[in-house]
Amino acid sequence: MFYAPSSDPARAITGFMTALAEASLAVSTDALRAATELLLDAQANGRRVYVMGNGGSASTASHFVCDLIKTAQVPGHRPLRAFALTDNPALVTAIGNDLSYDESFSLQVKALVEPGDLVIAISASGRSPNIIAGLVAATAIGAQTIGFLGFDGGPARSLVDVSIHVPWHDYGIVESVHLGVVHALTLAIRRALQNDDRPAVLPCMSATEQSLPDLVAR
DSSP: OOOOOOSSHHHHHHHHHHHHHHHHHTSOHHHHHHHHHHHHHHHHHTOEEEEEESTHHHHHHHHHHHIIIIITOOTTSOOOEEEETTSOHHHHHHHHHHTOGGGTTHHHHHHHOOTTOEEEEEESSSOOHHHHHHHHHHHHHTOEEEEEEETTOTGGGGTOSEEEEEOOSOHHHHHHHHHHHHHHHHHHHHHHHHTOOSOOSSOOOOHHHHTSOSSOOO
């Protein structure tokens, strides 16, 4: 769907927020469940999670890793091992300058990812060459893949195991929904671990640690 902003500031804000709500509800709950299962499987088996994206999606990738490691962590359970492929500017710019920006993620994937790991691509258009190359490399290695996509999904939609697709033709709307998905998946993982009665995989917490608040205020 398309979002046509009004020339009036107040109406533009209202229109954007309305479109944002509609776009959020258009995301497949089945896809969200499938993505949650892949993330929980990675957590349970100690697999690594790698996230990649360009521009605003690069900041979403960093945000997601922050939330997966900190907010999704539950005492008594193995923490998720998550990494953002966007967070080493020296490496990303060296690849872009010396080789090609198209290889900025695929080169890292080939060096770091192992079979069974999880690679998450965040791209509003689903057409960025470095995202496509990163997904192709991940699949060749035997990693599982999730795509946070928008617009028509682009070529990336057919390259991922799970497509979290926002069917909207507006970057602001798609990127905003993607960030909402980050928070939704983080919450789902945390709740699943809190309700899990399997034996803990980490040493018991000390009395001091047990007295700490469940979540530290940001």
